[in-house]
Amino acid sequence: MQRVIEAQLAKDGQARSKQVVRGLRRYWFLYVLFIPVILYYAVLRYYPIVLQVVLAFKDYKLSLGVWDSPWVGFHHFEHIFGKPEFYSVLENTIAISLLRIVFGFFPPIILAILLFDLRSLWIRKVSQTILYIPHFFSWVIIYGIVFAIFSNSGFVNQIIEKFGGEAQNFLMASEWFRPLIVGSGIWKEIGWGTIIYLAALTSINPSIYEAAKIDGAGPLQRIWHITLPGMKSVIVFLFTLSLGSVLNAGVEQILLFYSPATYEVGDIIDTYVYRQGLNGLQYSMATAVGLFQSAIGLILILTANHLAKKYAGTGIW
Structure with missing residues (x-):
């Protein structure tokens, strides 16, 4: 046989x-x-x-190249984790990323639902255009706008002084750094997130809403029982991806916004590597930090996807 x-x-x-x-x-x-x-x-x-x-495991020499440079094992990782300032940088990175997720994840969902329920097609198109435009601005332009509003002679300080107050140095104050970073980031990307959620809403059958109206379901009930379940897969997908980028807090934006006066609350892993690694020609150390970020991001995505499939019934794959 x-x-x-x-x-x-x-x-x-x-x-x-x-x-x-x-x-x-x-x-x-x-x-x-x-x-x-x-x-x-x-x-x-x-x-x-x-x-x-x-x-990441070599002592890189420009004259020798990557493959001929000597192996040093985990020396760069031990060097990084042995520095006390690295943990402060790691804390800043996680704090800024979590603030972005907490305050920036839900506004596009709310805006997409509001725009989807608008009866006037003209108002919807105008609103969408106004919301989309900042996404196509570079961070240099965004910083210029923020500077014009919050600088010492900016619009906000002019209003404060007009009402008898004292001008504030928003751009150099450590307590205002994170609110400015998170707020400008939300304003720039809220329109792009709204596009994605509106695309998800267009896949919902309109007859379901009509049937819900006939059964007496109000606007909030329709949102809770029809709209949000229809967006669930997209919400889970984007939330999982956002968790995977917790250690990437937006280096381009922060390089423009921060200064030595705000290093204490604004110095993140990428800016720390830029100053200590690239400017100091420590390429192997910078690469080791990048490998550490990638590994943590992969673990977070896998964990978030597993939990999403277990509790929400959907995931990235």
Whole structure:
């Protein structure tokens, strides 16, 4: 019996091999066209990842290159975690990222629901355009707008002085740094998030709303029982991705906004690496920190996806 099974398995394997060979011969031109795509991802995507992993465990020398530089094992990780200021930087990174999630995750959902329920198509289009525009501004332009509003001679201080108050140095005050960072980030990206949720709402069958109205469901009941369940998969997807980027607090924005006066509350992992690693030509140390961020981000995404599938019934995959 066992010999019969082994013989049958061998025949099946040969048949599959012949089928694969016939497919390669028949569609060889399509596979040739796919070679540049494979080379692109292999050379420009995956090979740099391999270099990053290797570089984190080497004492990189410009004259020797990545592969010929001496191995140092976990020396860079021990050096990083042995510095007391790194834990302050890590705390700032997590704090800013969590503030972004707490205060910036729900406004696009609320705005998408409000825009979706608008009866006037003209008002909806105008509102969407106004909300989308900041997303296409660079952080340099955003900082210029914030500077014009909150600088010593800005709009806010002019109002304060007009009512007899004393002008505040918002941009140099550590207690105002995080509110400005989070607030400007929300204002810039709220429109883009609204687009994604509006796209999810368009997939809901309008007849469900009509049936709910006939049954006497009010606006809040329709939102709770129809709108939010229809958006659940997108909400879970974006929330899981946002958790995976907890250790990436927005280096481009913070590099523009922070100063030595706000290092205490604004110095994050990326800016710390920029100053200590890249400016000091410590490329291996900077790469080790990047590998640490990637590993933690992967763990957070896997954990969040597992919990989402367990408790919400949906996930990224």
